Amino acid sequence: MQADDAVFVPIRAGAGPWTLEEVHRAPSQGFQRLLGIELREVRPDGVTAAIRIAPHHLNSVGFVHGGVLLSLADSLGAMGAVQVIGADQRTATLESKANFLRPTQGPTVVARCVPLHVGRRTSVWSTTVENERGQPVATVLQTQLHFAD
Amino acid sequence: MQADDAVFVPIRAGAGPWTLEEVHRAPSQGFQRLLGIELREVRPDGVTAAIRIAPHHLNSVGFVHGGVLLSLADSLGAMGAVQVIGADQRTATLESKANFLRPTQGPTVVARCVPLHVGRRTSVWSTTVENERGQPVATVLQTQLHFAD
Amino acid sequence: MQADDAVFVPIRAGAGPWTLEEVHRAPSQGFQRLLGIELREVRPDGVTAAIRIAPHHLNSVGFVHGGVLLSLADSLGAMGAVQVIGADQRTATLESKANFLRPTQGPTVVARCVPLHVGRRTSVWSTTVENERGQPVATVLQTQLHFAD
Amino acid sequence: MQADDAVFVPIRAGAGPWTLEEVHRAPSQGFQRLLGIELREVRPDGVTAAIRIAPHHLNSVGFVHGGVLLSLADSLGAMGAVQVIGADQRTATLESKANFLRPTQGPTVVARCVPLHVGRRTSVWSTTVENERGQPVATVLQTQLHFAD
Numbered sequence: 254m255q256a257d258d259a260v261f262v263p264i265r266a267g268a269g270p271w272t273l274e275e276v277h278r279a280p281s282q283g284f285q286r287l288l289g290i291e292l293r294e295v296r297p298d299g300v301t302a303a304i305r306i307a308p309h310h311l312n313s314v315g316f317v318h319g320g321v322l323l324s325l326a327d328s329l330g331a332m333g334a335v336q337v338i339g340a341d342q343r344t345a346t347l348e349s350k351a352n353f354l355r356p357t358q359g360p361t362v363v364a365r366c367v368p369l370h371v372g373r374r375t376s377v378w379s380t381t382v383e384n385e386r387g388q389p390v391a392t393v394l395q396t397q398l399h400f401a402d
Numbered sequence: 403m404q405a406d407d408a409v410f411v412p413i414r415a416g417a418g419p420w421t422l423e424e425v426h427r428a429p430s431q432g433f434q435r436l437l438g439i440e441l442r443e444v445r446p447d448g449v450t451a452a453i454r455i456a457p458h459h460l461n462s463v464g465f466v467h468g469g470v471l472l473s474l475a476d477s478l479g480a481m482g483a484v485q486v487i488g489a490d491q492r493t494a495t496l497e498s499k500a501n502f503l504r505p506t507q508g509p510t511v512v513a514r515c516v517p518l519h520v521g522r523r524t525s526v527w528s529t530t531v532e533n534e535r536g537q538p539v540a541t542v543l544q545t546q547l548h549f550a551d
Numbered sequence: 552m553q554a555d556d557a558v559f560v561p562i563r564a565g566a567g568p569w570t571l572e573e574v575h576r577a578p579s580q581g582f583q584r585l586l587g588i589e590l591r592e593v594r595p596d597g598v599t600a601a602i603r604i605a606p607h608h609l610n611s612v613g614f615v616h617g618g619v620l621l622s623l624a625d626s627l628g629a630m631g632a633v634q635v636i637g638a639d640q641r642t643a644t645l646e647s648k649a650n651f652l653r654p655t656q657g658p659t660v661v662a663r664c665v666p667l668h669v670g671r672r673t674s675v676w677s678t679t680v681e682n683e684r685g686q687p688v689a690t691v692l693q694t695q696l697h698f699a700d
Numbered sequence: 701m702q703a704d705d706a707v708f709v710p711i712r713a714g715a716g717p718w719t720l721e722e723v724h725r726a727p728s729q730g731f732q733r734l735l736g737i738e739l740r741e742v743r744p745d746g747v748t749a750a751i752r753i754a755p756h757h758l759n760s761v762g763f764v765h766g767g768v769l770l771s772l773a774d775s776l777g778a779m780g781a782v783q784v785i786g787a788d789q790r791t792a793t794l795e796s797k798a799n800f801l802r803p804t805q806g807p808t809v810v811a812r813c814v815p816l817h818v819g820r821r822t823s824v825w826s827t828t829v830e831n832e833r834g835q836p837v838a839t840v841l842q843t844q845l846h847f848a849d
Contacts, residue, residue, distance in 0.1 A: 261457040261460060261464065263462065263463045263464040264462040264463065265462070265463060279462045282457070282460075282462075283457060283458060283459070283460040283461060283462065283467065284458060284459055284460060284461060284467035284469060284470055285461070285462070285467070286458065287436065287458045287459075288469070308410040308431070308432060309432060309433060309435065309436040310432070310433050310436075311410060311431075311432040311433060312432060312433060312434070312477075312480070313412065313413040313414070313428045313431075313432065313434070313480075314412045314413065314414060314492075315410065315412040318432065318433035318434070318473065318476070318477075319473075319476045319480075319495050319498065320433060320437070320469065320472055320473025320474075320476045320477065321433060321473070323469055323472040323473060323476065323498065324467065324468075324469025324470070324472060324473055325469075327467070327468045327469045327472065328461075328467075328469065331461070331462075331468075343463075345502070345505065346468050346502050347501070347502060347794065347795075347822060347843055348499070348500060348501045348502065348794075348795055348797075348843055349468065349472065349499070349500050349502075350497070350498070350499045350500075350648045350692065350795075350797060351497060351498050351499075352496070352497045352667070352668075352675050352692060352694060353494070353495050353496060353497065353498075354667065354668040354675065355668075356494065369650070369652065369687065369690055370650075370652040370653075370687065374845060374847055375794060375845065377650050377652065377690075379690075389667065389668065392667055392675070392677075392692070394648065394650055394690070394692060396650060396794055396795055396843070398821060398822065398845075400821055496645065496646075496673060496694055497645075497646055497648075497694055499646075499648060499797040499841065501816070501817075501824050501841060501843060503816065503817040503824065504817075518799070518801065518836065518839055519799075519801040519802075519836065523696065523698055524645060524696065526799050526801065526839075528839075538816065538817065541816055541824075541826075541841070543797065543799060543839070543841060545645055545646055545694070545799060547672060547673065547696075549672055559755040559758060559762065561760065561761045561762040562760040562761065563760070563761060577760045580755070580758075580760075581755060581756060581757070581758040581759060581760065581765065582756060582757055582758060582759060582765035582767060582768055583759070583760070583765070584756065585734065585756045585757075586767070606708040606729070606730060607730060607731060607733065607734045608730070608731055608734075609708060609729075609730040609731060610730060610731060610732070610775075610778070611710065611711040611712070611726045611729075611730065611732070611778075612710045612711065612712060612790075613708065613710040616730065616731035616732070616771065616774070616775070617771075617774045617778075617793050617796065618731060618735070618767065618770055618771025618772075618774045618775065619731055619771070621767055621770040621771060621774065621796065622765065622766075622767025622768070622770060622771055623767075625765070625766045625767045625770065626759075626765070626767065629759070629760075629766075641761075643800070643803065644766050644800050645799070645800060646797070646798060646799045646800065647766065647770065647797070647798050647800075648795070648796070648797045648798075649795060649796050649797075650794070650795045651792070651793050651794060651795065651796075654792065
């Protein structure tokens, strides 16, 4: 598989908020690369990204696998959180909840993630995934912990 | 990517519970193949599977991406449900909720999915993902709708 | 306790969507009455209600108990669903997920519930609870099953 | 309503883990009293409690209101967390997720809450609510934040 050949280098070693450039580099390796995440907009108040659906994104009955939608949302929530943490903080996802609203086969899914709450210790992110026609496919809520070492 | 070359054939076209043989074929294509899901046990009262962690499973800071755990659990819940639906039914995941309990870098993650409730119209599945040492990494609850066309 | 003296009469015996009048009667008995739910607006595309906070709504450290917010949201989601089910259907709450965004002591909490998805077999409802100043206190997502007997 | 006449005194003013005696006092006032929570066992590794169902616990169609189950679970998770926080910490519920498994009319519901994870910064609690016959009625997962001021 493609990513295995590459040397894996964490985007960030130290604490503190990520730069936009660092967030933009996230889909270049690891699971985000395997998913094929294409960033469209990155801001502290929202992240938008898309995936072009291929056969390797499908489940056993030929629709986009729920895990693709969950993984896309999880990635975007984290990309939002790393922009808003404090100078001495890192972030980890505490929990994530998804409702699946309709099946889709692509050809693309587009996700928009916005913060519902940004506090000092936690932030809560809401992601809506839509199909090509702008219909909601899934909605995801996730909580990020902001912590100092 | 590997799966794209293959012709994608849904495991099941018609309604009704899947055979064990059909469930065992699920990781041979699509997103389950991309994830590298290895089935260890498949029964109507539980499904166990593992993923050997490679660089393409990692997130931007070098740990297993939460989406890998979510996707593994989502796959197992569906594999449980297809075994318990009625003769005229199909199933779809309505919702999924995960709590992440500790980060992991592998070398494997093992997930065990068991039903909390199996009704006529819905079933609820609980998946625990553990690391190599048997420590819980994530816990996932998901609801499957059982529906006739 | 007040409601115990009354004879409890279910609002609806048969299947089918409720009338606005029936929904408006819901807070007159049972747990909704105990909570003190005051309906402000009832429509198929949204329900708004408030609770005036009293000492019996508080938790052990003097803030509004999370269960009050959960119960208010759960009530509103169901009130939404009973308006949109089919003529031969009833509804039951399958699951509910809440994120608590800030503590509150009242003097009121106001909840607005809107549908994210209304299908034939299920509907998904999103409730935002706000404090006196319009700040979000909690956000709740819940799934209603629509079923025929 | 009964609790309104009483002067409300928070069980705890300062930080730090609660004593068993303090936890046992929690159902004596506020929303826990309104719910009628009866503690059966309180330990750092689990809390068990029951509610005797009365008409004021019912929803509009005559079953126990989902909010009663959510509120009972939320109370127990917090009672667990206050026993395991650090000497300089308080706790707040970040989020809660419930699956409703079958309707019940009582005459009692019994809830057992155990920790799935106890860390320094968070803990995760799993509550199972059962009916009189030991059948699961609801299952709830919630996350508690442990924080210093």
